[in-house]
Amino acid sequence: MSAESDMEYSDNDGDDYDYYGGQDDCDMETVDRSKADPEYFVFSCLKVEEVEKLLNESIELLSNSLHITPSLAKVILHAYEWNAQEIINKYKENSNEVLMYSHVKPRVPSVQVYSSIKVCAICATSPPIHKYSALACGHYFCNECWTTHFEVQIMQGVSNNIQCMAQECEVLAPEDFVLSHVTNPTLRERYQQFMFKDHVKSHPELRFCPGPNCQWIYHAVAREGARRVECLGCELLTCFTCGAPHHAPTDCATIRKWLTKCADDSETANYISAHTKDCPKCQICIEKNGGCNHMQCGACRYDFCWVCLGDWKSHGSEYYECSRYKEDPNLINDNQHAQAREALKKYLHYYERWENHARSLKLEEQTLACLKTRINRKVMAGEGTWIDWQYLWDSARLLKRCRYTLQYTYPFAYYMEVGPRKELFEYQQAQLEAEIENLSWKVERAETTHRGDLENQMDIAEKRRTTLLKDFLEFNTTNASSSKV
Amino acid sequence: MANIAAKRIKREFKEVMKSEEVADGTLKLELVNNSWTELKGQIAGPSETPYEGGKFILEIKVPETYPFNPPKIRFLTRIWHPNVSSVTGAICLDILKDQWAAALTLRTVLLSIQALLSAAEPNDPQDAVVAKQYRENIELFHLTAQHWTNVYAGGPNVILDFVQKVQMLTDMGVDENQARVALSTFDWELERATEQLFS
Structure with a gap:
């Protein structure tokens, strides 16, 4: 994507997006700055309610055009990363495939006949026949078992991916089915919260602000590379593409590598750098364990000065010579140890x-x-x-x-x-x-x-x-x- | 214990007891206490595997939320298998984790564990050391597994070479189980095992 095409956006929405929180600038300046800003990226910072509205639009669109319940629309949208248009096109071609891919319908239907059910396979009791229910797969279980199943799953933080209780059945329970069985208000609320989080995470155009306790959500058209978004609430700068702290000019893969490296190496590296030096003669790594700067290498018995690494013999009275900074002239050393250092x-x-x-x-x-x-x-x-x-x-x-x-x-x-x-x-x-x-x-x-x-x-x-x-x-x-x- | 869990376990216990597997001796199941929260299972090593002739005891703990959560099962008998920890006996099997379904029963689970002994899954290992040996030296793996079956599960095949090597280390004062683990880990090279034990 070229820089020019970025700038076309700025004419339309420039004044909505004010980076680094310079809210005091007037509109004219902001437009100018966004044109001059090489990091310019169009995004908006939304509240939970605004995101809910946005998701509901997709859900409504899909449920109206495919004539399905909003709950089923949610399951399908989640499976297809919220690309409603793609779903509608695929559905026209092969509706069964869409339903099976999103685990609404089973690949292999159940052979169980509703009227012949006598015992619930889960709890081994025999409630009256109207107290059984099943998903599209036709695996009938008693309502009490469904309720417990959903409660256990919700307690474990599962929301969109609650499966049927039957063995090797991957059919997912849609929202209306779950809520018709769960009556506990706290669990219902939890379920809906998890569901919303799952939806935002599966949506390629949405991202939670990673700031602690921050409620804002970014909305942008996903593109490659380091893309800066700034939170209206906590002013944190984030990269929309990867979710790490904003990192231009470094790209997403490089910053990930760097941050991992820092997390892995810094402790050891800091210690080695602070407490050890290589013997100037035999290059073995030496840890200083006392205050005296007159060092003798344990391996080759070379006497040297810890501060300047010079020969101790020539030191004598002119000790303070070594506080002056000198470039190390012979850096190229094939020794593996020296290379590691x-x-x-x-x-x-x-x-x-x-x-x-x-x-x-x-x-x-x-x-x-x-x-x-x-x-x-x-x-x-x-x-x-x-x-x-x-x-x-x-x-x-x-x-x-x-x-x-x-x-x-x-x-x-x-x-x-x-x-x-x-x-x-x-x-x-x-x-x-x-x-x-x-x-x-x-x-x-x-x-x-x-x-x-x-x-x-x-x-x-x-x-x-x-x-x-x-x-x-x-x-x-x-x-x-x-x-x- | 929750009502459903106890009820289910009682029913499953009966189901296992009446099954043909118990009749022919491939499976065994007994209660550890009266509250139905802990059971002891036993599976026979499948034929044509290094585990043939061995009897493997399993610890089965039934959670409060059973059958909506899977039972916790581990090997009490020590076993050399890529998907079972040679130290703790923990089992890596999908139906004991995310692929658990409430409709599964103790009988199906025990049979699945037995099937795991015939068909190891070295690409999804529980014990990385065993899995490595399985991939790189399958013959040695078979011998080691046979030896472990012989020593811990009462299998019939004595691997004399291995018995002698373990004996050499125990003569030096090393604990027998530790000696066996070290030797198995280092492909029965006495020198490397000794080095590891005494370092």
Whole structure:
């Protein structure tokens, strides 16, 4: 999908979608920004009732055009991922196949005859014949057993996929059948809640906001790649495609790999990096267990300095020489151990930066909160109006957005193959980093910074950010084969 | 215990007792207590399998919500089989989990477990070590399973080589069961088993 086609949407719905919570912008600016924003993605943030309405429209459409009950329509829609049009077309071709595929009808019908039932196979009692019921498969059981079956299933969190009680029967119980047997109000409510959750999860155009206790639901047309959606309630940024935190310019598969890697490796890696070094002579991994920096390798008996890894003999009085930073000149070492450490070093390089920006981002939240109280105080004291101080607020929000993108450039760079493209990326990343730190400095000292100066810095940082995204966001680039598996 | 559960178990108990499998000795079922919540089952190792001639005892626990939830069943007799844990006796069988249907009975379940002994499912293993041996060295797997059947389930086939190796380790002070598990795990290579036991 090209960037141009994204922008066609923005003319229609641009003002509905205001990213990063900049609700104070006027409509004109928002439209302009969405055109300039390479991450632009059309979505809406819906409440539970709105989603229910949306689902009900599909259910009604299907039940009207196929002349079936809404309950059956739900079962079929759930099986076909809510593609009502596809169901209607397939139903016209072969209605039986649709009903069997969605487990409404059995592939093999039961041979049991209703009038000949004497004993319920489940509870072994013999209630009067009108107290039996069955699904489309014709497996008759007594109503009391159906009730218990549904209650047990609902207690276990099953809603859409409650099967018939017969052996090897896959027919599913539709909502009206379940509710006609379950009378306990708490369980009925639970059943309907689970059902709704299941429906949202099976619907490709819907996604729950992953924020804790957040009730909002995103609605968008699913597409490939990192697609940013922002919650109206908790302001969390999420990728609509994969449900992870929003991660442009990194793609969905890469971020998953990165997050798993971080979860798996960081503990060990952190320990190794903090407490061990390789012996400069024999490359064996050494753990420091005392305070003294004069080390003797247990394997090769080499005496060296823990701080600079230089020979201890030449140290003597000039110990503090080693606090100066020197590049390691002979990095290329075929030793397998050294290679493993190099890989770890590379990972840690990216991980530390990733972590650091994540931490800064949290602090930036605090700055934002502080700033709000500071502006309020100024306004109350008669030092200008909120509009006068608006630029400060905007700058802090922009800073947050830039830092967010910057954080997610690190997993991208980690998995990039060495080459001119990576060089370009890291160049742009460095530029962005520098401008963000400038901006951060100025935002923290906002009162003493000239307004024009600050606004200029905002513009520079945001331009750096969008340029990087335009050049490297996978659906903006045709040759996006830059990250390796 | 819920009324339905007790009623069902009583009926199923009778059904098993009257069945031809009990008559010909392939199945056995007895009560452990008077509350019908725990039973003990026994299945005969199917013929033409390494389990032939063995009698395998099963622990059957009936949940409160039976038959709407499956009974909890595990092997009390130790067995070398890809879908049964060689340590705990836990069984990996779909009808004891998500494919359970309330219409299934103890008799059908016991027969399904017996069928599992004739047709292992190594791609859905409960015991990864056993499953690996089953896939990579089926002959050795057969011998090991026969040996376990002989030792734990009263099977007729004595595998002398294995008995001697276990004896060598017990002479060194290793617990017999531990020695057998280690040797079975390391394809009866004495050296690797010893190394693992003493590391």
